Amino acid sequence: MLCKSKFIFFVFVCFLHLQGPDPNLVYQPNRTPKSQRKDFRNFETGSVAEHVYNTYKLMHTNQNVDFVKRKHLEWSGCSHTEMSMMDAVMSLDQLVDESDPDVDFPNSFHAFQTAEGIRNEHPDKDWFQLVGLIHDVGKVMALWGEPQWAVVGDTFPVGCAFQNSIVFRDSTFQDNPDDTNPSYNSKYGIYKPNCGLDNVLLSWGHDEYLYRVLQFNKCSIPEEGLNMIRYHSFYPWHSQGDYMYLCNDKDLRMLPWVNEFNKFDLYTKAAELPDVKKLCPYYQSLIDKYCPGILKCRHKVALQPTRVQMSTGAGNPDTWARTHCTAWATVEFNLRRGGAFSCEVVINTIMFRLK
Numbered sequence: 001m002l003c004k005s006k007f008i009f010f011v012f013v014c015f016l017h018l019q020g021p022d023p024n025l026v027y028q029p030n031r032t033p034k035s036q037r038k039d040f041r042n043f044e045t046g047s048v049a050e051h052v053y054n055t056y057k058l059m060h061t062n063q064n065v066d067f068v069k070r071k072h073l074e075w076s077g078c079s080h081t082e083m084s085m086m087d088a089v090m091s092l093d094q095l096v097d098e099s100d101p102d103v104d105f106p107n108s109f110h111a112f113q114t115a116e117g118i119r120n121e122h123p124d125k126d127w128f129q130l131v132g133l134i135h136d137v138g139k140v141m142a143l144w145g146e147p148q149w150a151v152v153g154d155t156f157p158v159g160c161a162f163q164n165s166i167v168f169r170d171s172t173f174q175d176n177p178d179d180t181n182p183s184y185n186s187k188y189g190i191y192k193p194n195c196g197l198d199n200v201l202l203s204w205g206h207d208e209y210l211y212r213v214l215q216f217n218k219c220s221i222p223e224e225g226l227n228m229i230r231y232h233s234f235y236p237w238h239s240q241g242d243y244m245y246l247c248n249d250k251d252l253r254m255l256p257w258v259n260e261f262n263k264f265d266l267y268t269k270a271a272e273l274p275d276v277k278k279l280c281p282y283y284q285s286l287i288d289k290y291c292p293g294i295l296k297c298r299h300k301v302a303l304q305p306t307r308v309q310m311s312t313g314a315g316n317p318d319t320w321a322r323t324h325c326t327a328w329a330t331v332e333f334n335l336r337r338g339g340a341f342s343c344e345v346v347i348n349t350i351m352f353r354l355k
């Protein structure tokens with residue numbers, strides 16, 4: 001009887017081994033007690049719940065198609081700040097993420113905690129460890145004057161229906177004009193089925209900003225790492241399984257990598273803070289390998305309403321705008337006839353930029 005029990009137990013262990021280890025056990029660092037794990041991303045209770053909700057309320061009121069296009073334009077201008085990647089990571093010391101219900105300590109500690117968690121489980125993937133260190137660096141936008149609701153928190157597509165998988169969906173979107181705009185509130189909205197996330201506008205935040213900085217500086221982090229950075233806050237997709245109808249084959253290939261990263265982003269958060277000084281030399285060597293030197297960080301460009309003279313010979317205002325404005329400009333014209341041959345065009349939107 002005893003032998004039979006042992007045999008059953010042996011078969012059971014073999015079965016588990018063949019199935020592979022439980023990913024929830026493999027990827028969660030030991031230092032995070034299991035009893036605490038279920039409390040991550042608890043948006044309902046706790047000492048930070050109110051300001052977390054308020055940050056999302058502002059985000060879900062203001063992040064719409066027009067806003068996101070404007071942010072892309074503002075933060076992809078030609079004016080740059082230059083800084084090293086390590087300086088950017090350390091600058092996060094000045095920041096406490098108002099959307100994060102799990103931590104109330106400076107963000108640079110979270111960077112090292114995430115990186116060390118990955119290093120522990122993936123010692124052979126140094127680029128992955130570096131992604132852990134830098135993934136939130138885009139939050140520097142908050143130190144340069146961008147409100148936190150346009151920097152931190154979960155991201156979601158704009159230009160199509162806001163789905164129920166978005167946190168606080170029921171109570172925070174009622175003042176967002178896109179929610180009642182028939183062009184934007186259908187399942188696909190402005191997108192085609194399976195158009196690929198590359199072609200989808202997500203709410204503006206630190207993911208997209210850092211992705212663009214890394215691309216601009218031609219950093220050599222593999223595509224999987226770049227996608228982890230770009231979509232790590234897109235919880236409705238990678239954790240809820242929503243918006244799959246917008247994904248193409250590449251997105252589905254990247255999804256397991258984004259989920260792999262997410263485990264460390266979430267489950268390495270712990271009150272015990274890492275010894276940053278001791279860890280710096282190792283991570284500096286990874287920066288030197290993948291993102292060396294001084295990086296050019298695209299800095300916000302102040303776009304002012306612009307007044308230009310247009311001859312009637314230039315054609316109608318729409319034609320003129322297509323010739324003289326950037327692709328995403330939405331130009332509003334106030335035509336004031338100033339005589340038989342000319343009119344004044346007042347471009348009164350900050351989404352406009354002359355080519």
Ligand SMILES: [Fe+2]
Nearest residue numbers: 135136232233
């Ligand atoms: Fe993040």
Ligand SMILES: [Fe+2]
Nearest residue numbers: 110135136265
């Ligand atoms: Fe993070």
